[in-house]
Amino acid sequence: MMLFRVGVIGCGAIGSEICKAIDTDSFEGRTLGLNMRLSFLIDKHKEKIENLCEQLKHPPAIKMCGSTAKDVRFDEILHEVDLVIECASQSAVKEFVIPALEAGKDVMILSVGALAEEGMLERIEKIAREHRCDVYIPSGAIAGLDGLKSAAVSEIYEVRLTTRKPPAGFEGNRFVKEKGIDLAAVQKEGKPLVLFEGVAADACRIFPENVNVAASLSIAGIGARKTKVRVIADPRVRENTHEIEVRGAFGSLCVRVENVPSPTNPKTSHLAALSAIATLKRISHPLKVGT
Numbered sequence: 001m002m003l004f005r006v007g008v009i010g011c012g013a014i015g016s017e018i019c020k021a022i023d024t025d026s027f028e029g030r031t032l033g034l035n036m037r038l039s040f041l042i043d044k045h046k047e048k049i050e051n052l053c054e055q056l057k058h059p060p061a062i063k064m065c066g067s068t069a070k071d072v073r074f075d076e077i078l079h080e081v082d083l084v085i086e087c088a089s090q091s092a093v094k095e096f097v098i099p100a101l102e103a104g105k106d107v108m109i110l111s112v113g114a115l116a117e118e119g120m121l122e123r124i125e126k127i128a129r130e131h132r133c134d135v136y137i138p139s140g141a142i143a144g145l146d147g148l149k150s151a152a153v154s155e156i157y158e159v160r161l162t163t164r165k166p167p168a169g170f171e172g173n174r175f176v177k178e179k180g181i182d183l184a185a186v187q188k189e190g191k192p193l194v195l196f197e198g199v200a201a202d203a204c205r206i207f208p209e210n211v212n213v214a215a216s217l218s219i220a221g222i223g224a225r226k227t228k229v230r231v232i233a234d235p236r237v238r239e240n241t242h243e244i245e246v247r248g249a250f251g252s253l254c255v256r257v258e259n260v261p262s263p264t265n266p267k268t269s270h271l272a273a274l275s276a277i278a279t280l281k282r283i284s285h286p287l288k289v290g291t
């Protein structure tokens, strides 16, 4: 059987899980039935590629540090793959996703926040349409996009995302610093503090930590200017928690996700890697359940 060929950009927390799943065609002992093989790995840090390759039974022959390696350019290796997975960073979306689409390759994007930039989503959609390729955006760290997508076929009155994190989770955020918010005091007091209330377009700018979730929700629903976001420093939660509320002609839905962090990157929710692997299953299996 011909194996579906995959190139992965980003050998970090999510990329490693994806590559190991493709390599073994299983996850934690459960068979996935992907029938895929890795054709290339790209990362800007050589040691990330090397570390990952040591964990793979069948490491790919092509490994590139950045978009060029020796005399080879990214566009010259694209004929080796059917699907390019970006799980690196927002800058990698511009660097790799657009050339991959222009070469007629399907892509999967994890750094969805890149699509929050003015005009980027439309640009990617236009290129994909022209070159007849698919762009997969996994649900990432949230759930409920299926219901939201269905609801968006009709009228939606409101989409609201509430993100709660332990106060320490906002350490280093520029907005929190500028406002002079004492996160240790919030923790000590034990009461939740609303840090931001506004639309997704602004939330993406002010809280880049939240950007992927807000961007995915906006794409599936009513856009970044209409999707409402609240960000709360909450001493009562241990995990990053996202609550999604949708009201529309269909009725209403409410989804709450309490995310366990990835074992290798505490900023990334474990569910994000799982959702990418589930998307690979969706691509490779004839039965596609869920909207």
Ligand SMILES: NC(=O)c1ccc[n+]([C@@H]2O[C@H](COP(=O)([O-])OP(=O)(O)OC[C@H]3O[C@@H](n4cnc5c(N)ncnc54)[C@H](O)[C@@H]3O)[C@@H](O)[C@H]2O)c1
Pocket: 009, 010, 011, 012, 013, 014, 015, 042, 043, 044, 045, 048, 066, 087, 088, 089, 090, 091, 092, 095, 110, 111, 112, 138, 139, 140, 141, 142, 212, 213, 216, 262, 264, 265, 267, 268, 269, 272
């Ligand atoms: N969709 C979601 O809900 C969701 C959830 C979590 C993370 N993410 C996003 O997925 C991406 C990967 O997350 P992660 O936890 O695996 O990150 P990570 O930091 O663990 O790994 C990213 C890897 O990509 C490499 N990289 C970054 N920019 C690159 C570039 N321009 N060219 C080549 N290599 C590059 C880094 O060296 C690193 O090894 C991030 O952008 C993150 O924001 C999305």
